[in-house]
Amino acid sequence: MADEPDPDRxxxxxxxxxxxQKARQPKRAGRNKYDTSSLAWRMVLELVVGMALGxxxxxxxxxxxxxxxxxxxxxALLGFAAGIRTMMRSAEEVKRDHERSNGEAE
Incomplete structure (x- = not known):
């Protein structure tokens, strides 16, 4: 019966x-301050570009x-409204990504 493996081993x-395997899995990097600031600049630029185009x-x-x-x-008012709408879409996209990443982490 030497062919049977030892269950404890x-x-x-x-x-x-x-x-x-757990140690080799890549760590999920959370948002850092640079990601947050780049998101803020993106939203400001979307608003300014909408206003400027209008x-x-x-x-x-x-x-x-x-x-x-x-x-x-x-x-100018239409450009402002378009900029706000674009900012809201970006915020919704970030929210969905954040919820998706939190859902995967759990």
């Missing part, structure tokens, strides 16, 4: 293999039609 071997389009239309403040104000 097999259990110890399985425990050692599991410990080595202002440029509005000013161009005002120069074209000779109605200086009208289209500038309208498109």
């Amino acid at each position: 097999l259990r110890q071997l399985e425990e050692r293999i599991a410990a080595v 202002c440029f389009i509005g000013y161009g239309l005002d120069v074209l039609f000779g109605t200086l403040p009208v289209f500038l104000v309208i498109f």
Whole structure:
């Protein structure tokens, strides 16, 4: 009966293999301050770009039609709204990623 493996030795071997595999798994890096600051800059840039595009389009239309403040104000407000909407999408994306990573960690 020397062919049968010893159950205690097999259990110890399985425990050692599991410990080595756990040690070799890459650690999940959490968000650090640089990720957070880059996210903040991204959101600010989205807002500023939306405003700038709205202002440029509005000013161009005002120069074209000779109605200086009208289209500038309208498109500046539309650009602001578009920037806010883009920021909200980015925040929702970050929230989904955060929830997904927390779900995998548990």
